[in-house]
Amino acid sequence: MTPIELFTSRYSYIVFVALVGIGLYGVINSSNLVKKVIGLNIFQVGIFLFFIASGYVNGAAPPLIEKGAETAYASPLPHVLILTAIVVGVSLTAVALALIIRVYNAYGSLDEDVIREVQLND
Amino acid sequence: MTDALPLLVVIPLFAALFPVALGYLWSDAGWATAAVTALLHLGLASVVAQQVINSGQFSYAVGGFQPPIGIELVADSVTAVLVVLISVITILIVAYARRAGPHQNAFYSELLLLTAGVSGVVITGDLFNLYVFLEITGLATYALVAANRSPAAALASVKYLLVGTIGASLYLLGVGYLYVATGTLNMADLAGQLPAVGYDTPLVVTGFVLLMTGLAIKTALFPLHTWQPNAYAESPHSVTAYIAALVSTAAAYAIFRITYTVFTTSFASVVPLALDALAWAAAISVIVGSVLAVVQSDLKRMLAYSSVAQFGLIIAGIAVMNEIALTGSLVHLVGHAVMKAGLFVAVGGLASIAGGQTIDDMIGLGRRAPIVSLGFATLAFALVGVPPAIGFAGKWQIVLGAVSAGHWAVGVVAVISTMLTLAYFLRIVERLYFRSPSSVDEQTSDMSMNMTTDGGDAMATSISQTTRVIVTLSAISAIALGLAASDLISILEPALEVYF
Amino acid sequence: MSNNADTASDTDTRAESINNPTYVESTIIMTTVRLVVPFIFTFGLFVMFHGADSAGGGFQGGVIVASTVLLLAFAFGIDATRRWIEGPLIRTAIATGGGLFILIGLGALINGQFLEYAAYDIGTTGIKYGIELVELGIGAIVSGVLIGLFFTLARGDMLTEGDIDQRSSQEQHGSDRS
Numbered sequence: 001m002t003p004i005e006l007f008t009s010r011y012s013y014i015v016f017v018a019l020v021g022i023g024l025y026g027v028i029n030s031s032n033l034v035k036k037v038i039g040l041n042i043f044q045v046g047i048f049l050f051f052i053a054s055g056y057v058n059g060a061a062p063p064l065i066e067k068g069a070e071t072a073y074a075s076p077l078p079h080v081l082i083l084t085a086i087v088v089g090v091s092l093t094a095v096a097l098a099l100i101i102r103v104y105n106a107y108g109s110l111d112e113d114v115i116r117e118v119q120l121n122d
Numbered sequence: 123m124t125d126a127l128p129l130l131v132v133i134p135l136f137a138a139l140f141p142v143a144l145g146y147l148w149s150d151a152g153w154a155t156a157a158v159t160a161l162l163h164l165g166l167a168s169v170v171a172q173q174v175i176n177s178g179q180f181s182y183a184v185g186g187f188q189p190p191i192g193i194e195l196v197a198d199s200v201t202a203v204l205v206v207l208i209s210v211i212t213i214l215i216v217a218y219a220r221r222a223g224p225h226q227n228a229f230y231s232e233l234l235l236l237t238a239g240v241s242g243v244v245i246t247g248d249l250f251n252l253y254v255f256l257e258i259t260g261l262a263t264y265a266l267v268a269a270n271r272s273p274a275a276a277l278a279s280v281k282y283l284l285v286g287t288i289g290a291s292l293y294l295l296g297v298g299y300l301y302v303a304t305g306t307l308n309m310a311d312l313a314g315q316l317p318a319v320g321y322d323t324p325l326v327v328t329g330f331v332l333l334m335t336g337l338a339i340k341t342a343l344f345p346l347h348t349w350q351p352n353a354y355a356e357s358p359h360s361v362t363a364y365i366a367a368l369v370s371t372a373a374a375y376a377i378f379r380i381t382y383t384v385f386t387t388s389f390a391s392v393v394p395l396a397l398d399a400l401a402w403a404a405a406i407s408v409i410v411g412s413v414l415a416v417v418q419s420d421l422k423r424m425l426a427y428s429s430v431a432q433f434g435l436i437i438a439g440i441a442v443m444n445e446i447a448l449t450g451s452l453v454h455l456v457g458h459a460v461m462k463a464g465l466f467v468a469v470g471g472l473a474s475i476a477g478g479q480t481i482d483d484m485i486g487l488g489r490r491a492p493i494v495s496l497g498f499a500t501l502a503f504a505l506v507g508v509p510p511a512i513g514f515a516g517k518w519q520i521v522l523g524a525v526s527a528g529h530w531a532v533g534v535v536a537v538i539s540t541m542l543t544l545a546y547f548l549r550i551v552e553r554l555y556f557r558s559p560s561s562v563d564e565q566t567s568d569m570s571m572n573m574t575t576d577g578g579d580a581m582a583t584s585i586s587q588t589t590r591v592i593v594t595l596s597a598i599s600a601i602a603l604g605l606a607a608s609d610l611i612s613i614l615e616p617a618l619e620v621y622f
Numbered sequence: 623m624s625n626n627a628d629t630a631s632d633t634d635t636r637a638e639s640i641n642n643p644t645y646v647e648s649t650i651i652m653t654t655v656r657l658v659v660p661f662i663f664t665f666g667l668f669v670m671f672h673g674a675d676s677a678g679g680g681f682q683g684g685v686i687v688a689s690t691v692l693l694l695a696f697a698f699g700i701d702a703t704r705r706w707i708e709g710p711l712i713r714t715a716i717a718t719g720g721g722l723f724i725l726i727g728l729g730a731l732i733n734g735q736f737l738e739y740a741a742y743d744i745g746t747t748g749i750k751y752g753i754e755l756v757e758l759g760i761g762a763i764v765s766g767v768l769i770g771l772f773f774t775l776a777r778g779d780m781l782t783e784g785d786i787d788q789r790s791s792q793e794q795h796g797s798d799r800s
Binding site (some may be wrong): 024027033036037040043044047050051052056078081084087088089091092095096099100102103105106107115119 | 264279
């Protein structure tokens with residue numbers, strides 16, 4: 001498959017790889033704790049995109065059965081899985097932010113290098 | 123087929139709501155709820171174990187929806203042994219936390235959530251359900267590590283959260299790849315459908331690698347272990363004992379279950395590189411963990427690196443695809459949980475009368491705390507692998523199986539790690555028994571016994587009865603399990619034979 | 623009665639705009655929010671009830687219901703809204719929601735497997751009503767947790783109301799001993 005064909009037909013997977021890469025780069029490279037959490041969120045959103053994009057069926061109806069209609073239905077399973085994963089991601093972000101608030105109150109900075117220096121000086 | 127299987131998860135989950143709801147009325151609601159739930163959990167675990175021993179493996183369809191559409195819970199003898207282990211350790215830690223641990227109601231709520239999560243990981247037979255329970259376990263652990271309100275613990279918990287969530291998301295991605303390949307999430311069904319897709323297609327191999335990487339982060343194998351020393355060192359003593367005993371154990375169980383039930387031994391014969399890479403990574407983890415443990419001065423950090431090494435050995439035993447090594451891995455999994463829980467409770471007790479948890483704080487404690495020191499020494503030598511303790515039984519089987527499967531490296535690595543384990547435990551035992559504190563130290567310790575310190579940990583004058591009982595119990599069970607190791611192996615055998 | 627509420631909220635918001643530099647008292651926002659919030663809340667309930675048969679469900683509806691309280695907090699001041707929604711209400715919501723879900727699951731054990739809605743045998747099968755009740759429970763939990771988290775994060779530390787009570791009683795018990 002030529003690169004042009006890849007971009008026009010499978011673009012959602014390319015976006016998925018890009019999001020995962022950006023998210024991981026954000027987590028690893030930023031020194032600000034909140035930016036790490038944002039990077040984590042972007043990483044997770046990329047994974048959700050992969051699931052949903054792979055569950056797309058061309059020309060299928062939403063999975064709500066109407067009386068008499070005999071069309072093909074899209075499977076609701078990927079959507080349910082991602083719903084659960086989104087809720088998990090939200091609660092993880094909430095716990096991370098609450099902990100970061102406590103760290104900020106104690107050390108006075110959100111920057112990881114500054115915090116390490118403060119810890120060494122203690 | 124009993125209803126006790128889902129109740130193992132539901133009862134702790136339900137009980138976790140009570141400290142939150144009743145916290146206003148009764149300040150001791152947390153401990154009482156946790157104690158009652160732990161006993162109920164032990165009862166349910168015994169029912170499940172009884173059923174498995176009498177009639178073999180059974181499964182339970184949640185909601186009446188039959189697999190492969192519905193979620194299936196599966197109990198075989200490995201599950202039964204681990205569920206009983208979870209109950210016993212929960213009871214011990216709840217008893218220990220009565221005096222020692224954080225006393226807030228939120229702590230007991232999170233502890234019960236963690237119990238529910240770990241039980242769920244062990245009993246489920248569905249890949250996505252495993253992800254949900256892994257995340258419940260992770261969330262409860264992140265909250266528990268930060269339970270003692272110190273900012274260093276909060277920072278350790280944030281680091282753990284970032285790394286652990288990436289691991290769980292990689293696991294989810296692996297599940298997604300397998301779902302795209304076969305269309306099913308049920309473990310037994312996947313085992314049937316994966317050969318049709320082809321074990322050596324990039325999709326399936328990448329799915330395996332992602333699953334294993336995600337779970338290796340949760341098990342803390344080198345080089346993905348960096349969260350563990352900080353998390354163990356900064357959390358309260360009861361929390362460290364619980365998570366050291368059970369959280370990585372659940373992740374290692376998940377690795378075993380996925381490698382053998384989903385990707386059967388046929389996968390190893392078609393793509394030997396995948397399992398070989400896992401065995402090599404585990405072997406490196408053993409060496410690095412042991413070497414790093416020798417140079418530590420903080421006791422809990424040393425025991426954390428020791429966990430890295432021991433879990434490396436367990437995963438190596440799982441990855442060599444040999445029945446004897448696999449049995450050894452599971453035996454060592456159970457024994458390691460008991461020994462580490464006892465060791466961390468002993469460290470908590472010793473640290474409370476020494477005022478600190480570094481090695482040099484342990485000087486001369488052999489006289490001041492004879493029972494706990496003796497228990498610590500016994501558990502240390504059991505972990506090194508001195509017969510007849512259970513550490514020896516597990517390691518011996520792993521080395522035997524690995525060598526007979528042709529993986530000489532694992533055998534050599536196990537021997538080297540045993541010597542290094544002896545080295546770092548001897549440092550502690552020497553300070554406990556063979557050095558006496560200098561006169562200056564004795565003077566200051568006498569003075570501080572007469573006054574209470576402000577802030578931080580108040581130094582106790584003696585270790586509580588509960589701690590002594592728990593340490594003695596775990597030391598005795600480490601030896602008793604070692605003597606009964608052949609019985610344990612015969613219980614595990616019927617579940618493991620089907621894989622070879 | 624509405625006069626009392628108005629003057630109380632006026633003094634609260636005035637105090638808030640003095641103490642909290644990020645809060646700006648704006649009549650337009652307050653009036654708009656006061657008009658719109660009941661409809662958003664109803665829409666949230668609508669989404670919760672329709673989880674079984676169409677798009678929607680407990681998670682989505684719970685988040686919409688929580689966002690009504692967040693709107694009120696942004697319009698009238700976070701402290702004032704926190705005092706209006708006391709701690710017990712949030713804890714009751716979480717406990718009731720969770721308890722409802724688990725009790726429905728356990729109740730099914732009498733006649734069938736855990737969480738088997740069909741065992742209830744209400745209507746055609748018990749499945750539709752079982753799922754509806756469970757979605758309501760999930761909505762209660764999600765909205766309670768989100769509102770509680772918002773107030774906790776806004777206050778700037780990890781202590782919840784119960785932990786403050788616990789901390790004072792813990793100081794009486796003495797510090798950690800083992």
